[in-house]
Amino acid sequence: QLQLQESGPGLVKPSETLSLTCTVSGGSISSSSYYWGWIRQPPGKGLEWIGSIYYSGSTYYNPSLKSRVTISVDTSKNQFSLKLSSVTAADTAVYYCARQPLITIFGVVIMGYFDYWGQGTLVTVSS
Amino acid sequence: QSALTQPASVSGSPGQSITISCTGTSSDVGGYNYVSWYQQHPGKAPKLMIYDVSNRPSGVSNRFSGSKSGNTASLTISGLQAEDEADYYCSSYTSSSLFGTGTKVTVL
Numbered sequence: 097q098l099q100l101q102e103s104g105p106g107l108v109k110p111s112e113t114l115s116l117t118c119t120v121s122g123g124s125i126s127s128s129s130y131y132w133g134w135i136r137q138p139p140g141k142g143l144e145w146i147g148s149i150y151y152s153g154s155t156y157y158n159p160s161l162k163s164r165v166t167i168s169v170d171t172s173k174n175q176f177s178l179k180l181s182s183v184t185a186a187d188t189a190v191y192y193c194a195r196q197p198l199i200t201i202f203g204v205v206i207m208g209y210f211d212y213w214g215q216g217t218l219v220t221v222s223s
Numbered sequence: 224q225s226a227l228t229q230p231a232s233v234s235g236s237p238g239q240s241i242t243i244s245c246t247g248t249s250s251d252v253g254g255y256n257y258v259s260w261y262q263q264h265p266g267k268a269p270k271l272m273i274y275d276v277s278n279r280p281s282g283v284s285n286r287f288s289g290s291k292s293g294n295t296a297s298l299t300i301s302g303l304q305a306e307d308e309a310d311y312y313c314s315s316y317t318s319s320s321l322f323g324t325g326t327k328v329t330v331l
Contacts, residue, residue, distance in 0.1 A: 209259035
């Protein structure tokens with residue numbers, strides 16, 4: 097059974113960089129069939145896609161966050177990571193990692209839906 | 224990118240059917256058959272209920288069904304049960320992922 101687990105600091109100071117890691121177990125992050133994504137949810141609010149990565153390192157980012165986001169992958173550890181720079185209180189949220197089946201349409205590869213999710217981790221931005 | 228539009232709340236009595244709408248544009252919902260739906264109970268991670276507009280993952284009740292017409296996708300829950308009370312989010316996916324505003328389903 098595939099499992100994803102987020103880890104990282106629960107408290108980050110304003111203007112600093114938020115760093116989270118997602119560890120995948122029960123499956124290989126190097127599979128050619130999946131992207132791996134980050135999604136966040138501010139308290140009491142809706143879901144927001146942050147970005148996704150393929151095992152090769154190819155990335156897609158939400159345009160609204162692109163200037164502050166870096167997603168990387170470590171296939172040797174079966175992990176992928178999120179860095180969000182210059183955080184403010186508005187970045188306080190539960191952060192989820194998830195798997196996305198890859199879809200090919202007319203020869204173009206795109207990310208799919210999110211079929212497996214981690215339990216989420218709350219990150220609070222506060223001094 | 225603006226979030227897809229969903230009604231804030233929908234309610235129904237046990238055994239009834241309800242439908243949640245998800246409105247986007249021709250660039251997302253209307254452009255491709257790539258719409259998914261997620262159920263989220265309080266304090267829990269979202270759970271995939273529907274993908275590719277109308278497909279159910281293994282283990283999801285057939286009381287949940289999805290459809291699409293033009294720029295609007297819909298999730299129908301038939302035979303409403305108390306356990307269906309949750310937040311529901313739609314999402315479109317192509318070169319990026321876009322979520323809906325979310326709908327709180329209440330079972331009266």
